[in-house]
Amino acid sequence: MTTILEKALPFAPYGAMSDEQAQERILAARAQLGEEAVILCHHYQRADVYRHADLTGDSLKLARLAAQTSSRYIVFCGVHFMAEVADILSQPEQVAILPDLAAGCSMADMADLAKVTRAWRELGEVLDGDPAEVYTPVTYINSAADLKAFCGRHGGIVCTSTNAPHIMEWALARRPKLLFFPDQHLGRWTGHQRGIPLEDMLVWDPDLPYGGLSPEQIRRATILLWKGHCSVHQMFTKAQIERWRARHPQGYVISHPECAFEVCLASDYVGSTEFIQSTVRAAPAGTEWLVGTEFNLVSRLAEEMAPQGKTVQFMGGVVCMCSTMQRIDPQHLAWTLDNLVQGRVVNRIAVPGEVAQWAKVALERMLSAT
Numbered sequence: 001m002t003t004i005l006e007k008a009l010p011f012a013p014y015g016a017m018s019d020e021q022a023q024e025r026i027l028a029a030r031a032q033l034g035e036e037a038v039i040l041c042h043h044y045q046r047a048d049v050y051r052h053a054d055l056t057g058d059s060l061k062l063a064r065l066a067a068q069t070s071s072r073y074i075v076f077c078g079v080h081f082m083a084e085v086a087d088i089l090s091q092p093e094q095v096a097i098l099p100d101l102a103a104g105c106s107m108a109d110m111a112d113l114a115k116v117t118r119a120w121r122e123l124g125e126v127l128d129g130d131p132a133e134v135y136t137p138v139t140y141i142n143s144a145a146d147l148k149a150f151c152g153r154h155g156g157i158v159c160t161s162t163n164a165p166h167i168m169e170w171a172l173a174r175r176p177k178l179l180f181f182p183d184q185h186l187g188r189w190t191g192h193q194r195g196i197p198l199e200d201m202l203v204w205d206p207d208l209p210y211g212g213l214s215p216e217q218i219r220r221a222t223i224l225l226w227k228g229h230c231s232v233h234q235m236f237t238k239a240q241i242e243r244w245r246a247r248h249p250q251g252y253v254i255s256h257p258e259c260a261f262e263v264c265l266a267s268d269y270v271g272s273t274e275f276i277q278s279t280v281r282a283a284p285a286g287t288e289w290l291v292g293t294e295f296n297l298v299s300r301l302a303e304e305m306a307p308q309g310k311t312v313q314f315m316g317g318v319v320c321m322c323s324t325m326q327r328i329d330p331q332h333l334a335w336t337l338d339n340l341v342q343g344r345v346v347n348r349i350a351v352p353g354e355v356a357q358w359a360k361v362a363l364e365r366m367l368s369a370t
């Protein structure tokens with residue numbers, strides 16, 4: 001049962017706690033809560049939160065695992081869209097919680113329902129017909145629930161960085177074109193892997209009428225790539241790879257598909273966080289790796305691989321972490337769990353009925369297509 005926020009323990013005393021004090025509170029609260037609460041941590045979480053995880057993974061794996069638990073409270077240490085997916089895929093009696101509501105995803109925020117709806121209407125005008133006869137809307141899981149619902153309503157689908165190639169096949173087998181949002185880089189890399197020429201994938205700028213494209217360009221393009229990106233992954237450059245290769249000629253470079261196209265092209269392997277970890281883990285002892293994804297994942301992998309003599313290095317020149325992921329700190333986790341001990345739910349993420357229902361349609365299309 002949700003309790004009104006006013007009655008919740010205030011955050012201020014927790015904000016003033018040292019990390020050590022917060023760690024102790026977390027352990028004490030967990031001992032009291034037992035199986036009532038399950039803690040999920042995304043790969044990009046900081047070490048002092050990650051150590052409390054019951055389950056770890058990418059956003060989709062975590063949401064699936066959470067739905068299989070019988071825990072009433074799903075405490076999601078990740079970002080907002082991930083907690084939404086956990087709420088949508090979990091049982092009605094389970095409650096999804098995000099310890100800090102400020103933990104958003106700047107990429108997800110680059111597309112919103114008003115802009116996507118406008119793009120859809122403009123495509124209809126250019127086609128002089130129903131866009132759903134020609135385009136499949138495909139949203140990356142890094143998007144708000146109402147965009148997943150938009151895809152559900154219009155015959156579209158969700159994809160993750162793991163299954164994007166498969167989902168693109170699914171979509172192109174049904175309709176000839178795709179409107180892909182919000183990450184242009186994942187869309188471009190996936191289209192390129194499928195052999196779609198770059199000139200047939202055009203960027204749709206949602207801040208310009210008709211995406212900044214002429215009717216001829218729109219009619220010609222196979223994929224319209226929403227002008228969105230991840231601020232963390234766009235920090236990596238081809239020059240960083242070239243410098244590293246000069247010093248490590250036998251080394252391997254592995255990047256996330258949210259990186260710029262030229263970074264992906266210059267890499268030996270490109271894939272999701274799950275793929276990056278499994279590839280490096282399966283590599284022979286003594287190999288050297290340069291990894292282009294979020295810093296916390298890379299440093300954890302480096303520590304894990306060191307005993308096997310594998311070197312794992314972070315691609316960035318400066319340490320680039322996902323700043324919104326870092327909003328989940330031991331203090332917010334302690335505050336969330338102590339409230340649960342008192343029977344109070346803070347920061348519940350509950351996707352409203354109709355949005356959840358249509359978003360689930362798009363998510364389930366993805367789950368049964370993969």
Ligand code: CIZ
Nearest residue numbers: 058059060161272273274
């Ligand atoms: O889906 C996820 O968890 C994200 C954001 C990235 C990935 O590649 O796993």
Ligand code: SF4
Nearest residue numbers: 105106107230232322
């Ligand atoms: Fe969003 Fe980028 Fe952070 Fe992933 S790393 S959650 S895409 S801002």
